[in-house]
Amino acid sequence: MKNGIYLDNAATTRLDERVLEAMMPYLTDIYGNASSLHFFGRQAIKAVDEARASVARLLGAKTGEIYFTSGGTESDNWAVKGAANAFQRKGKHIVTTAIEHPAMLETCRELEKQGFEVTYLEVDKDGLLSVEDVKKAVRDDTILISVMFANNEIGSIQPIADIGSFARDEGILFHTDAVQAVSSIKLDVNELNVDMLSLSAHKFHGPKGIGILYIRNGVRISKLITGGHQEKSARAGTTNTPGIVGLAKALELTVENMAQTNKRIKALRDYFIERVENEIEFCHLNGGREKRLVSNANFSFDFIEGESILMQLDLKGIAVSSGSACSSGSLEPSHVVLAIGCPIEQAHSSIRFSLGQHTTKEEIDYTVQTLKETVETLRSWSPLFNVEKGEGKYV
Amino acid sequence: MKNGIYLDNAATTRLDERVLEAMMPYLTDIYGNASSLHFFGRQAIKAVDEARASVARLLGAKTGEIYFTSGGTESDNWAVKGAANAFQRKGKHIVTTAIEHPAMLETCRELEKQGFEVTYLEVDKDGLLSVEDVKKAVRDDTILISVMFANNEIGSIQPIADIGSFARDEGILFHTDAVQAVSSIKLDVNELNVDMLSLSAHKFHGPKGIGILYIRNGVRISKLITGGHQEKSARAGTTNTPGIVGLAKALELTVENMAQTNKRIKALRDYFIERVENEIEFCHLNGGREKRLVSNANFSFDFIEGESILMQLDLKGIAVSSGSACSSGSLEPSHVVLAIGCPIEQAHSSIRFSLGQHTTKEEIDYTVQTLKETVETLRSWSPLFNVEKGEGKYV
Amino acid sequence: MYSNKVLETFANPRNVGEISDADGVGTVGNAGCGDIMKVYLKIENDIIIDAKFKTFGCAAAIASSSTATEMIKGLSLDDALKIKNADVVEKLEGLPPQKIHCSVLAEEAIAAAIEDYRAKKA
Amino acid sequence: MYSNKVLETFANPRNVGEISDADGVGTVGNAGCGDIMKVYLKIENDIIIDAKFKTFGCAAAIASSSTATEMIKGLSLDDALKIKNADVVEKLEGLPPQKIHCSVLAEEAIAAAIEDYRAKKA
Ligand SMILES: Cc1ncc(COP(=O)(O)O)c(C=O)c1O
Numbered sequence A, B: 001m002k003n004g005i006y007l008d009n010a011a012t013t014r015l016d017e018r019v020l021e022a023m024m025p026y027l028t029d030i031y032g033n034a035s036s037l038h039f040f041g042r043q044a045i046k047a048v049d050e051a052r053a054s055v056a057r058l059l060g061a062k063t064g065e066i067y068f069t070s071g072g073t074e075s076d077n078w079a080v081k082g083a084a085n086a087f088q089r090k091g092k093h094i095v096t097t098a099i100e101h102p103a104m105l106e107t108c109r110e111l112e113k114q115g116f117e118v119t120y121l122e123v124d125k126d127g128l129l130s131v132e133d134v135k136k137a138v139r140d141d142t143i144l145i146s147v148m149f150a151n152n153e154i155g156s157i158q159p160i161a162d163i164g165s166f167a168r169d170e171g172i173l174f175h176t177d178a179v180q181a182v183s184s185i186k187l188d189v190n191e192l193n194v195d196m197l198s199l200s201a202h203k204f205h206g207p208k209g210i211g212i213l214y215i216r217n218g219v220r221i222s223k224l225i226t227g228g229h230q231e232k233s234a235r236a237g238t239t240n241t242p243g244i245v246g247l248a249k250a251l252e253l254t255v256e257n258m259a260q261t262n263k264r265i266k267a268l269r270d271y272f273i274e275r276v277e278n279e280i281e282f283c284h285l286n287g288g289r290e291k292r293l294v295s296n297a298n299f300s301f302d303f304i305e306g307e308s309i310l311m312q313l314d315l316k317g318i319a320v321s322s323g324s325a326c327s328s329g330s331l332e333p334s335h336v337v338l339a340i341g342c343p344i345e346q347a348h349s350s351i352r353f354s355l356g357q358h359t360t361k362e363e364i365d366y367t368v369q370t371l372k373e374t375v376e377t378l379r380s381w382s383p384l385f386n387v388e389k390g391e392g393k394y395v
Numbered sequence C, D: 001m002y003s004n005k006v007l008e009t010f011a012n013p014r015n016v017g018e019i020s021d022a023d024g025v026g027t028v029g030n031a032g033c034g035d036i037m038k039v040y041l042k043i044e045n046d047i048i049i050d051a052k053f054k055t056f057g058c059a060a061a062i063a064s065s066s067t068a069t070e071m072i073k074g075l076s077l078d079d080a081l082k083i084k085n086a087d088v089v090e091k092l093e094g095l096p097p098q099k100i101h102c103s104v105l106a107e108e109a110i111a112a113a114i115e116d117y118r119a120k121k122a
């Protein structure tokens, strides 16, 4: 296992070689500014136009509805702040969930400081939102509903199309953060009834620093980044041609191979969950078993702390995550694991395993074996666990 | 001249091969999320930390003062909106110039809609701002002065250090957009007395989609993009490791070779200006001859229109720009060329030639010859020029 | 942004020049807006037997001038007036949205030249 | 983010375990905060002749426990109380800012164990 076993594909993925290959011309000879009228610029804008058309087709969108951004975080910020700013005269209430990514949660908190009101809907023990709760939360002054498609920590998948159809009937703008969903769920903006949708390329074997905000024709939100005329004057900044070409290629490959990849990954993930549950005592799967991303397994291992599990696995060449990578600067236990009703002590013990297209059965077997040993070792170091009795207790 | 002559380095530059080489490991094997605690993440954050330290050293800044963004436009937006938002209780007046890049001008216009007042200072015929005018413009409620270091269209270089020292005495925040300056002017944030400074990598042979905002320690502006804990929680979004590594490498190479490159480019540019002025009638250099970027030459050719010159040169393999590439979606003549007092008719005739480190004398000679022929042809097509008499008139 | 047809037409425009004994001349646009188009017509029996132009303007303006003058040669004045900017755009295989006005200028310049001819004759 | 020294110490911590006939035991932290540190001391003539720990917590907490217990072995109680969290951090060749509190816990756990011993003796 010399190169390391990468089970952190929800944090970021390896750039696909074919994506890099598609980008290479734009990292070398075709370096023109896509806004330039001359040959160098025309070569660039041609590639960007083709990429945009391809992305649109793969999402069931129109070409003019795809806007390129610097990533999922910018897309989420733009969608929410842009809607809040544009529609504040109509109302100042936003509905979202308690388990959104920080890109959404922190942005909502900013808006709260500015006088907006945000309802953070609770989820059930499987991490699922009920459409009924959305309906109850909506008020006359609700201007936006934003619900993440799939959760980055426990992989729970929300009923986006249903929420979308309700939002449409009510005439309320509906955004979904589909950053985690895109690698294993076929997205169609019309079937989903979404007005806006965020994506980030590095989550599906594309490059870092490039993302998408889909904005349905007719929806007019305020700009986040102002300046030149790029992206139909909606998002300024010199066009990141290699990034855009890479994103489009990565999306093509993802959609093309999705059925097959999902089948492989799901089989491995189910095998992993089964073995862990059978072979390791005092562990809990966080989140439900249905309506869950095929790549995700999230466990709490009682009586030991998550980061120390992560670091012990790392010493043995296995890369996983405790809580979301984005909040790893923080000491708080995962807000998502808490939101599904996991007690705080167990929330401190959670580990996310996120499989990818390169994951092998051999790697999973090695991981289970290593995990067993690691959990045993750490429990023998823990004041909460009695090795002789083989039992533990939170004091 | 088979590969085309690229005289549009102010729009964007070719990625340096050595920069791409430095990026390659991060586009392949070292793909981890820099926020992840495991080995893949540690490799990434190590590279990012080193890049940040190197950039800081090259700008005379402290490591913690360098924030990575998605480019110059985002940096400008963040600086101005962030300052406006953070200090609006103190005052709502901003001082800038009439010749800023759209990334600044459009952002100021957005702020005006929100109740801020912006003074757009005029420049003289050389495109230069007077420090006296800045002093006169400042009021009790002025919270920010933002002056671009070097202009992207005519290359005029402002007295940043002097404005900065005034701003410091007055206790007013001072930002400079140094996107165009960095490739030929050695920047030192302390000598310049700036509190904030914007850069964009693709203007100095780095990758597209990555930039910097320098923020002096102690200066607290609001965030533009909220979410995870990246960049000390000041700018959220998964770290663009390859971009950051590329930016740092490009800055190193730029600073290392600056003296030599400047000498070469300036000699070529001066030779170009001399030949054009001697060999083409009815043309005007826009902007002054001193305090001008060594790479920039901007001419108006009377009686013919800029874009048609650009397109004719393009047909002959020469890439130039009319107005700024960013505003090429627009029909307006350059606001910069107008601001230096050029009549509107002549402003429509302006062409920017921006040389780069790869420009050769042979290319310049071919360009002068081609330009002469092009101007002659277009004048023979123009209703404003009488070929027989060899003179023209704006009707 | 430009179609190949526009680029080709701009590279080798037809009908550039003046007609010294033109029967009708029309000028539209102004230098401040960045476009001036001047169309010269030679007319016999209400048929346009020659058309030339001089244009100060962008590639689209020059290509539109070339195509429009080419299209009206041999037409009766009434038929020439039926040529609309959309026809010019079609012949050019499209123009970018912000350049459509160039084709409008061509339509207007021709109309102005015909009006000039009719005014002189009247 | 962790120094190599922290990683090494965490990989092979010293003094993990309990002392069944400990003279002083100190526990600090709680599971809700994600760290519990329990220190066991064997004391003879006011000298710490053995120290062990059990810790629920992150790599920094475990490394701090290991290093701190290692540092106090052989010291008098008064000298052991002079070992501050900064000394632990130094031995570990640095801790990330948000992990400094782990070294504080180690200092406190030792102090608590000594206090326990003194209280029992008094
Ligand atoms: C659900 C979700 N939303 C948004 C983001 C933010 O995307 P990025 O970090 O690419 O800006 C992420 C990943 O970090 C995510 O998992």
Ligand SMILES: Cc1ncc(COP(=O)(O)O)c(C=O)c1O
Binding pocket: A236, A237, A238, A239, B010, B070, B071, B072, B073, B074, B076, B101, B103, B148, B150, B151, B152, B177, B179, B180, B200, B201, B202, B211, B326
């Ligand atoms: C002076 C100046 N400021 C800001 C920018 C914006 O930088 P970017 O397009 O990389 O966002 C540019 C270039 O486009 C520029 O020339």
